[in-house]
Amino acid sequence: MTEPATQPEPQPEPRPEQPLEIQVVRLDPDLPLPAYAHPGDAGADLLTTVDVTLAPGERALVPTGIAIALPSGHVALVHPRSGLAARHGVSIVNSPGTVDAGYRGEVKVLLVNLDPAEPVELRRGDRIAQLVVQRVETAAFVEVDVLPSSQRGTGGYGSTGGFGRP
Numbered sequence: 001m002t003e004p005a006t007q008p009e010p011q012p013e014p015r016p017e018q019p020l021e022i023q024v025v026r027l028d029p030d031l032p033l034p035a036y037a038h039p040g041d042a043g044a045d046l047l048t049t050v051d052v053t054l055a056p057g058e059r060a061l062v063p064t065g066i067a068i069a070l071p072s073g074h075v076a077l078v079h080p081r082s083g084l085a086a087r088h089g090v091s092i093v094n095s096p097g098t099v100d101a102g103y104r105g106e107v108k109v110l111l112v113n114l115d116p117a118e119p120v121e122l123r124r125g126d127r128i129a130q131l132v133v134q135r136v137e138t139a140a141f142v143e144v145d146v147l148p149s150s151q152r153g154t155g156g157y158g159s160t161g162g163f164g165r166p
């Protein structure tokens, strides 16, 4: 497979909107704040404050050294990093993790090593996950007897077929 062609970026893109300010306490002042690797990235990288080695199949709740106060109406989702997943089989057990707006504790990442054979060694300061901040609705759950009909109806779990091969 060839890589899709890209054009060189003329200049750093400004983020289109004013960024949302999120208050952060650094519980580990020697490590930097979460940061976006590129302008426009969705996820800001989270670091581990500790060295951790994960054996094949092992999981660990890894501290990131930050506590945040999200504005109400927002959520921060802890997503895996695709590079760690592709190279080392490292993912997140509860992917994506949910950081509630009212949570004031340390943000942690429940990493798992899905590689069948190789342990993975993570070092303090390594980028282990990425935080995606989103607006979120609060639902009011209203009980009814009958739901409005829809084209999909109750079909799910492969009701439209498998891979779509001829």
Ligand SMILES: O=c1ccn([C@H]2C[C@H](O)[C@@H](COP(=O)(O)OP(=O)(O)OP(=O)(O)O)O2)c(=O)[nH]1
Residues within 6 Å of the ligand: 078, 094, 096, 097, 098, 099, 100, 101, 103, 106, 107, 108, 109, 110
């Ligand atoms: O990847 C994660 C997931 C959660 N949390 C923190 C923030 C979140 O607000 C809190 C609770 O998470 P969640 O609601 O997913 O866990 P729970 O098992 O439902 O715990 P609780 O009963 O505390 O809500 O734990 C993290 O730091 N990282």
Ligand SMILES: [Mg+2]
Residues within 6 Å of the ligand: none
């Ligand atoms: Mg919960």
